[in-house]
Amino acid sequence: MKKLIIALLVVLMAIAPIFAQPVTEAQTGSVYWLNFKPESDAVLQELAAAYTAETGVAVKVVTAASGTYQTTLTAEMDKEAAPTLFVVGNAAAVDTWGDYCYDLKGTAVANELTTDAYNLYDANGKLCSIGYCYECFGIIVNTDLLAKAGYKLSDIKNFATLKKVAEDIHARASKLGFDAFTSSGMDPSSSWRFSGHLGNIPLYYESVADGWTECPPTLKGTYLQNFKNLWDLYINNAAVAPNTLAVGGYDAEAEFGKQQAVFYQNGNWEYDALTTKYGLKDSQLAMIPFYCGVEGEEKAGLNCGTENCWAVNARAKEADIKATLDFMSWMVTSAKGTELLAKTFGAIPYKKAAAPANVFLAQANEYSAKGHYVMTWAFNYTPNVETWRAGVVSAMNQYDANQTDANWETVKTAFIQGWAAQYKAANN
Template sequence: MPIKKIPLIAGILALFLLLASACSNGSTNGTSKSNQIKKDKVVIDILQGKLEIADQLKALTDLYTKEHPNVTFNIETVGFGADMLGGLKAEFASGKPPDMFTSEGYQAAITWKDELEDLSDQPWVKDSYPGALKPMTIDGKVYGQPVNLEGYGFIYNKALFKRAGITELPKTFTELKTAAEKLRAAGITPFSVGYAEWWVLANHGLNVPFAYAQTESENFIPGLNSGKAKMEGNKYFDDYFKLLDLTIKYGNKNPLTTDYNTEVTQFAKGETAMIQQGNWIQPLLDKLTPNMDVGFIPMPLTDDPSQSDRLMVDVPSSWVIYKKAPEADKKAAKEFLNWMVSSSEGTTALTKDFKYIPAFKNIEAKAEDIGPLGNDILQYMKAGKTYSWQFMKYPDGASKDFATALQSYISGQITKEETEKSLDATWAKLKK
């Protein structure tokens, strides 16, 4: 009996220990595996403000997910500028800020600096073009990856210019006025005007006199901050109102109720010959009217071609990472950003699908990839005929107030002088 019982007890004990161990290991392994899956599976929340590339960005992140199945993306696309800023503030207020978002830089970089991850050590920094990192560089540290280079001016329909007998492209204000007259005489509406959009007026439009003034004197914007300079009575701001009047006189009906989609559609359909926009509309034109023959001319304020024959070119926004995001999310976001501007898949998508002018020297931009608008901007850049974007230096909140004043001018409610006074008052009120 004792001899038989001992093996039985030992066997039962061994079985119990084995089962206990198995249960224990199963539980531990299950928890560990679950934790590992949770740890490895990363969802990157992205907030971005370019409606034009919403589909392309989704396709690019889907491609990345195929190569990196542990990473998925939750992308929210909102409007540019103030719409983007409003969405960003709302997400931070909700306690669920995005892991990645886009920033215009300069003033926005200063405003959001305490929320941004330092990206100075990232491999793409050394490949950026000179100046491309400037909007997101504070005290020598880089807080954002430039999305691309963009430019704007008046985009023109080459076929309609030819129909109107315009053989020399306008480079000065008087030449632009003459071109508008020729177009109208040929039964063509010269301008597609979308002044329902605050950013078309306050940022891109008003940037033109700012760029002229700031180029003539680097003290102009600092002078606005110190109270030593004014927009009222400044010759370039006076000239801008002449350009604004020209677009309204020779533009489509109801400019104050014409939105972005409407003005682009009018232009794409050949209903108008020119539109104040940038190369970011190339994907939209390709969808609406494939192979449309288009190009850029400047938004001239004066009759001096050395001054007026320039496009407005800069880094429109940069990708930034929320520094308080989970470490796994930050690591994955950094890896994605590096892949996007270094891998053949990422760089091909940026040029061919996004039609982006790359902000990095290692990415080749072919004319057939970035489209005629991007190629025109490259030619202006190579010739050194560009102005930078000064609207990113506006005080926080100024753009919407500027737009309201300009829309009041267009509707005839206030005079040019009253509008300029309003612009100065807004700057003085919001400056820091």
Template structure:
């Protein structure tokens, strides 16, 4: 039995015991139905930065359709733990997310077959569905996103450069080092803080870690692996070094720095570069930043034909409908999903407020400048960097790499980088074996 199954069984047993001792109201206090005949929706959302937008959208749907929609958002880095806990309760989520085939393995027994449902039929491509055989679709992608280095072009120009001066890692280092060297004169530096707090470290133990994984996979012509060699960890170190030396905050101070800290530094004009994704567009615009002064460039890594490198584009957001929910709740959930990806209210919220490219036929196009940048680069023949990090064997692997990176940031020695390598390579094999044990 897998670790998560043991935890879930224990949670369900506890829930049943409590149910036997307690509630007599005949309904699910957690489901929160307004009308039992209509069913209800409980969506466990993966992305904290979109919580407000989902809460607003749920409220609109309830007002329009009279069907209760409850949205709960897991804390950053705690989604799988929260999902395990919630699935062990009565009134469990009717809709939840997995990050791809690896994440689906834990939950495929709970996945309702979406093949032939209206929301499935809205997909623009079969590539956005996860198949288990020809006629079983346990999960579908709800959005496509891109990430890279968000650039304040106004500050970059004040420093004497444009994005045309940055076409490789060597270019990025030259520009970054120069800006950091003149930070007192300029009034800003190169990078926002590479915060290693749980709200921020996913940018480095997941999104930046994608780069060495992707290039190793590309070399081998594979798209997943039970082991990683760490061929490109030297390049991983070089760019992380840029982040922690040409930064608003010294490496020793990064352990406590949050995602909000990093964004606030960028919004206040304290740094030119901010590693993050298209989902940040609305936050930056709402903070008063001029979209015409913002763009996104690739995370140049010093590998391959960098002049032809695009942004990191893909998804780790696949919707799964809980097949153990009641028939009424499943139907209510399918109706809500279809409304989200076809209605003006739903697609406007997902495209504009959440910053998604929505892979559905009737969806609204986004006005997100980072999305437009990705599309332009792809049209120019640049090769997007695919999201290889969805094959990371476990959240525990990420945590191990994150802890080692935090220690290295505070004391960037060869010995501490060796610990990053150990967490990356040995940790991968260990976690792969644990998560694939019979």
């Protein structure tokens, strides 16, 4: 028995290296895409498999867990088989990874773009990254439930009316059988909706007032009160107690999908899950802007923009760069590629893009057509974005547990002083 075990071990150790196939130095090159959007992982794997089946070129898609993209990218860029396709989504990322970006100017994929609006350039004018989708977010509304509560979408025009409707629904929640807002859980699985997306309110309005063209060293925080308005509304008009939000463990998507709440702050990327997984119909869904008590907000539109920009690793092997560029242009031109991209990303800014059957994106366009202003993604200027947001989340947790002015001061500190500290850390 003992000898058998030893013999087995020896054999196992001897053959072990065989399993670990050395990476074959293929002439054709291969693609390694370090994906930024975990919710798109399944579709991107499908996309990669489809491309490999069609062309025989290996495509690997690896997805970083939430809040760990920079960590993963840092670790992976140090490797010999570094990602060939990665995300450089904002000015700070250009500063950090600009040297590693292949100049995409004049490449087949860049020529397919319909707009230059989402592209990022470095100081020397090199085209570092190109947008691959644009998104919108706001407050998703279940219009059926809203009607059941006795309201129409047109009743909500600004913060005062939103507040009135939400508080009324919350007060009658037990009679109606649904509540105003879904839970606003602060665990990593959904805190980004608030520290990131809701946090766009003070950043966007300040960026407009001050005309930001790059990351400002300090933040004024003039519009933090508006952020607070909406946040207070979220947490005090939902089925779950505000002081349990730090623990999280809630599933806001399921709450909305199962029609337990009227309002749900999220983006167009939820459309696929809400309609296929939970069977909601287009006619039930609408998205309204962040009404937060800013003057003139009746003319506000949705938050549109992107932090999804492709960069190609300039330090990858020649063959891999070529394979990656080929793969990218396949994605935005072929029927299969555009179909899958539209399915997971919604709208993509390319000439041959498949039209997304996405209610929310259609509404974003409607708002623009009616002359409402687009709230652009000012949070893309955030210095050391993951660290800064983690600080905001921690401060918001304290506030949710006990909604005092002192605790709100901490949130302000996290926003304003936190910004200055992260700016300093990133720029010296």
